[in-house]
Amino acid sequence: MKDFFYAIQDLFVNVLLLPFNALAKLELENWFAANTISWIFIIIGFVAFLYWMKQLKGYSDSNDDDKSITSHSYL
Numbered sequence: 442m443k444d445f446f447y448a449i450q451d452l453f454v455n456v457l458l459l460p461f462n463a464l465a466k467l468e469l470e471n472w473f474a475a476n477t478i479s480w481i482f483i484i485i486g487f488v489a490f491l492y493w494m495k496q497l498k499g500y501s502d503s504n505d506d507d508k509s510i511t512s513h514s515y516l
Contacts, residue, residue, distance in 0.1 A: 468475035500506075 464475060464478065467478075
């Protein structure tokens with residue numbers, strides 16, 4: 442059973458969190474490069490947000506939604 446938890450530890454420390462360790466080392470060597478990577482992720486998130494808002498606007502403009510003010514039948 443102990444080996445199972447060591448395997449989980451090994452997976453996270455040596456595989457899944459390796460990019461974060463590399464980014465931490467990069468930040469110590471070159472601050473601008475580390476922040477450039479962060480800005481790239483922020484820009485990707487902003488573009489995804491704008492795309493999602495455009496999709497919501499298109500759905501809202503198509504008037505597919507029933508906006509009548511009624512309660513549920515059980516109320």
